[in-house]
Amino acid sequence: MFSFLVKRLLQSIVVLIAVALIAFSLFKFVGDPINNMVGQDTTLDEREALRERLGLNDPFPIQFYHFITDAAVGDFGISYRHKIPVSDLIAERAPATLELSIISALLAVFIGIPMGVYTAIHRSGFISRSFMTLSLVGISLPTFLIGILFIFLFGVILRWLPTFGRGEVVAIGWWTTGLLTWSGIKSLILPSITLALFQMTLIMRLVRTEMLEVLCTDYIKFARARGLKENAVNFGHALKNTLIPVITIIGLQLGLVMAFAIITETVFQWPGMGMLFIQSIEEVDVPVMAAYLMMISLIFVGINLLVDILYAYVDPRLTIDGGSKHG
Amino acid sequence: MTLLATKNICIGFPSRHGMFVAVNDLSISVEPGEILGIVGESGAGKSTVGNAIISLLQPPGKVISGEVWFKDQRIDNLSTEQKRRLRGKKIGMIFQDPQTSLDPLKTIKQQLVETIDLHLRLGRKGSEQRAIELLEQVGIPDPKLRMLHYPHQFSGGMRQRVVIALALCGEPELIIADEPTTALDVSVQKQILDLMRKLCIEKNVGMILVTHDMGVIAEVTDRVAVMYNSKLMEIGDTQQILGNPQHPYTQSLISAIPRPDKRIERFPLVTYIEDVIEPQDDFDLSSHWLGQSRDFSMQVDDDGTILQVQDLCMRFQISNSMFKSKRLYLDAVKQVNFSIKEGETFGIVGESGSGKSTIARMVTGLYQPYSGSVHFLGKEISAINHTPEVLAYRRQMQMVFQDPFSSLNGRMRVMDIVAEPIMFHKLATSREESQQIVLDLLKLVGMSDDAYAKYPHQFSGGQRQRISIARALATRPRFLICDEPTSALDVSVQAQILNLLKDLQQELNLTMMFISHDLPVIRQMCDRVAVMQHGQILELTETEQLFTDPQHSYSKHLLSLMPKLDMLTKRRQTTVQQPMDTQLSANSF
Numbered sequence: 018m019f020s021f022l023v024k025r026l027l028q029s030i031v032v033l034i035a036v037a038l039i040a041f042s043l044f045k046f047v048g049d050p051i052n053n054m055v056g057q058d059t060t061l062d063e064r065e066a067l068r069e070r071l072g073l074n075d076p077f078p079i080q081f082y083h084f085i086t087d088a089a090v091g092d093f094g095i096s097y098r099h100k101i102p103v104s105d106l107i108a109e110r111a112p113a114t115l116e117l118s119i120i121s122a123l124l125a126v127f128i129g130i131p132m133g134v135y136t137a138i139h140r141s142g143f144i145s146r147s148f149m150t151l152s153l154v155g156i157s158l159p160t161f162l163i164g165i166l167f168i169f170l171f172g173v174i175l176r177w178l179p180t181f182g183r184g185e186v187v188a189i190g191w192w193t194t195g196l197l198t199w200s201g202i203k204s205l206i207l208p209s210i211t212l213a214l215f216q217m218t219l220i221m222r223l224v225r226t227e228m229l230e231v232l233c234t235d236y237i238k239f240a241r242a243r244g245l246k247e248n249a250v251n252f253g254h255a256l257k258n259t260l261i262p263v264i265t266i267i268g269l270q271l272g273l274v275m276a277f278a279i280i281t282e283t284v285f286q287w288p289g290m291g292m293l294f295i296q297s298i299e300e301v302d303v304p305v306m307a308a309y310l311m312m313i314s315l316i317f318v319g320i321n322l323l324v325d326i327l328y329a330y331v332d333p334r335l336t337i338d339g340g341s342k343h344g
Numbered sequence: 345m346t347l348l349a350t351k352n353i354c355i356g357f358p359s360r361h362g363m364f365v366a367v368n369d370l371s372i373s374v375e376p377g378e379i380l381g382i383v384g385e386s387g388a389g390k391s392t393v394g395n396a397i398i399s400l401l402q403p404p405g406k407v408i409s410g411e412v413w414f415k416d417q418r419i420d421n422l423s424t425e426q427k428r429r430l431r432g433k434k435i436g437m438i439f440q441d442p443q444t445s446l447d448p449l450k451t452i453k454q455q456l457v458e459t460i461d462l463h464l465r466l467g468r469k470g471s472e473q474r475a476i477e478l479l480e481q482v483g484i485p486d487p488k489l490r491m492l493h494y495p496h497q498f499s500g501g502m503r504q505r506v507v508i509a510l511a512l513c514g515e516p517e518l519i520i521a522d523e524p525t526t527a528l529d530v531s532v533q534k535q536i537l538d539l540m541r542k543l544c545i546e547k548n549v550g551m552i553l554v555t556h557d558m559g560v561i562a563e564v565t566d567r568v569a570v571m572y573n574s575k576l577m578e579i580g581d582t583q584q585i586l587g588n589p590q591h592p593y594t595q596s597l598i599s600a601i602p603r604p605d606k607r608i609e610r611f612p613l614v615t616y617i618e619d620v621i622e623p624q625d626d627f628d629l630s631s632h633w634l635g636q637s638r639d640f641s642m643q644v645d646d647d648g649t650i651l652q653v654q655d656l657c658m659r660f661q662i663s664n665s666m667f668k669s670k671r672l673y674l675d676a677v678k679q680v681n682f683s684i685k686e687g688e689t690f691g692i693v694g695e696s697g698s699g700k701s702t703i704a705r706m707v708t709g710l711y712q713p714y715s716g717s718v719h720f721l722g723k724e725i726s727a728i729n730h731t732p733e734v735l736a737y738r739r740q741m742q743m744v745f746q747d748p749f750s751s752l753n754g755r756m757r758v759m760d761i762v763a764e765p766i767m768f769h770k771l772a773t774s775r776e777e778s779q780q781i782v783l784d785l786l787k788l789v790g791m792s793d794d795a796y797a798k799y800p801h802q803f804s805g806g807q808r809q810r811i812s813i814a815r816a817l818a819t820r821p822r823f824l825i826c827d828e829p830t831s832a833l834d835v836s837v838q839a840q841i842l843n844l845l846k847d848l849q850q851e852l853n854l855t856m857m858f859i860s861h862d863l864p865v866i867r868q869m870c871d872r873v874a875v876m877q878h879g880q881i882l883e884l885t886e887t888e889q890l891f892t893d894p895q896h897s898y899s900k901h902l903l904s905l906m907p908k909l910d911m912l913t914k915r916r917q918t919t920v921q922q923p924m925d926t927q928l929s930a931n932s933f
Contacts, residue, residue: 234444235439235440235441235444235445236444236445236446236447236448238400238439239437239439239445239446239507239510240447241400241428241431242398242400242431242432242436242437242439242511243431243432243436243437243459243462243510243511243513243514244428244429244430244431244432244433244459244462244463244514245432245458245459245462246428246462247428249458249462253458254447254450257449258447258448258449261449331449332448332449333448333449333494333496334448334494334496
C-alpha cells in the first residue's frame, strides 16, 4: 500500500511538471511579454533593459526553474491587465468557482447515483423510461444552450430566479460565500443545475449500466437464493460492487465540472475563475492563463490521487494480499 | 411425507418467436434425507428446473403449467414475498462456480451473519457463534480467524465450503445444488461431495443435485432423473438406471462415457441425438491438401524421438518489489524431462495448477522457458532467436485449446479462421488454392461445406472444437498439442471429438501431446502418460501400467478419486476426509 502511494505521488509530480512546461511555454510563444507590458512609445533600448531586468534573456531551463519554484509557492507573477498579483486575483475569484463546482458535483453525484440505481432496479417502469429519455436530453444538449433556456424560462418568463451574478455575498476572512444569504442561494440554483446536468445524466447512465451487470452476477443470485430481502440485495451487495468501477469515472468527471464551469460562468456572468480565464484569453493575459492551467491540473491530479486511494480502500482485493489463494 | 414434488410442470421463456419450452411436463419428487440427481447434457433444461423450484427463473421465464409442492403446501402460486421467505429458510441453493458466488467486497463473516440473523433472529452475538459452528461443520479450519477474511483469500474448494455453509444458514429442509463441483479439481470434488452427502444424512435434508457428470451421479445420488431436450427420459434408483438403463437415450449416453476400467478402440456414439455427424469414411486422403504430400524434410531422430524436453523450468513473478529479495516467484514447472516418439500419444495428467498447460505453452513457444531446453525434430527450438527459422518448426507443431468459445475470433468467418495459418505461413500460392484447402480440411473434420461462410457463434461447442482442429491441421503439422480439448464439452460430443482425434492421428500419422485432468479420457487416448503435481512429473509410464499398477502415491491417490462407474460395488462414504487444501491455504498465510 505504501509503495503504491509513493508510486502514485511520483506519477502526479511528473504530470504536474509536464503541465508546468506547457503553461510556461505560453509565455514564450503567445506573443512577446514585453510588447504586452509596455506602451508604443518605449524605445528599443528601454525594452532591452526591461528584458534583461526581468530575466527574459536567461536560458530556457533557468527561466523554467524560476517559474516552477515560484509557482510551487503560489507566485505566478503580475497580471498584465489588472496589474495586481495573479495569486490575489485567483484568491478573489476562486470561492465563486469552487462554490459553484462543488454544489454541482454534489448535485450530480447525489442525484445521479440514486437515479441510476432506481432505473437499474425498475428497468422497465414508466418512471425509469422517462428518466432515460430525459437523460438523453441532458447528454445531447450543450451546456450553454441549457443555460440560456433556463434563463429564458425561469428568469425572463417566470421571473422566479436571478439570471446573473452571485447575489449578495458574505465575507468570511478572504473567502466569500453566497450560501448564507437568500439571494446568494437563489443565484446559485440555475448555474449549478446547468453545470450539473451533463455529469448527472452521465453518472446516472453509467451507474445504471454497471448495476444491471452486477445484478446478473452469481453472487447476487446466490444472495437472493439465501432469501435476503430485495433492499439488502440491491443496496447491501449490488450497490457497493457497482460503485467500484464508477468511482474512477466520477473522479474524472468532477475534474471536468471545473473545466465546464468556464461556459456556465460566461452564460450566467458568474464572477469566478472561468470568467477570469476567458477574459484573460481575450486580452492575452498570459500569467493568469498559466496560473489557471496549473490550478486546474493540480485539482485533476489531486482528485485522481484521492480516487486511487478510495479505490484501494473500498476494494479489499487491492489492499489485502491475495497470495493465499495461490496456495 | 414427500419433501418436494413437481407435478407435470412446464417452464417456458416467451420470446418474439413464440414460447420456448425449456422444461416439458416434468414430475419428480424428493424425500427428506434423499439425494435426487438430475442429469443431462447442456440445454436439457436441468438447471431451469432447480431455478424454477426456488423461483429464481431469469425473467421472462415462468412456470406455464403444473404445480410445485413443498411438503403439503403448493408453492408455485405464492406471492413474491412469500416465495422470498421460503428461500434460504426452507429451500437452499448452491451454485456452480464458487469463485463468483460470494460477494467479493464483504468478509465471510458479514455474509454469514447477515443471512443467519435474517432467518434465525439470533442477534449479532448469537449469529456470530452460529457462523463459527457452521464453518466448523463444513470443514473450515480455524473458523474464528478465517471468517474475517474476504472470499478471494480462500481456495476454490474452501470457497465452495463457505457457499455450502451460507446455504445452510437458514437450516433449509431442501438444498438444490446446481453443478456444485464442476469448477473444482477431482480431489476437492470428492471432499465436497462427501461433505454434502454427510450433511444430508445428519440433518435429514433432501437434496436435488443437478449435474452433467455421471460420475458424480454414481457417487452420491440415491435416485436419478435423466433429462434430454426438456423432457424427462427416465427416473428411478441410481443403481438401476446406471446399471440397467431402460430408455435408449440413457443407454447411449452411458455408453459414451469414457470408461476408466478398460481401453476401447472407439467411443460408441450417442445415436439418440439427431445431429450426430458420421465419420467421413469416403474421405480420400490423397486429395487432401490438393494432393501435395507433407513436408518430411525435417527428420526425426534415429530412435524416432520427435520432441525432447530437458530440465524445463518456468518461473512466474507473482509479486513485484523494488528490492530483489522481496520479490515472490512461483515455480510453475520444475526440472521436467520427457521425450515423445513419432506417432505416439503422450498424455499429461494433473490437477489445476500442476503446470501441465505451462509445459504446452513452452513447447509451442508461447512462453520462453526460464531454463532448460526443448528439442523438436532434432533442433533446439527454444534457443532459436531467428524468426523465419523458428516458423518452419512452428508449422510442424500446432495446438488445440480448451475453450472452443474463446479460442475462435467471433468476428471472423470460419473460412478466414482456418485459412489464417495458411496465409501466415504462405503455404498456398493463391486465394483460390487456400479456399480449396480450407474446404478439404472442414470435410476432414466432419463439417459440411456450408460451414465455410458462417461465423463461430452459429455453431455448437463440439462443432467449434472441430473448427479449431481444422485450423490446427491447416499447416499440416506432424505434432499436435491438445490442451483439455474436450473438458468444455458434453459427454456425447466429447465422444465424437475424441473419435475424430483418433481417426486423424491414424490417417495423418500425427504425434499428439494430450493434456487432461480426466483420467478415463487419458486412458482411452494415450500410449504413455506423465502424472504431474506442483510443476513436477511424479510418474511417467505406459498408460495401461499406470492404471493397473500405479507406483507413486499421488498417482494412486488420483486413481482412487476417479468416480467409479461400477454400480454393483457402490458403497457410500459418510465420513468426511480431512480436506487436502486446508494445509495448503493455511501454509500460505
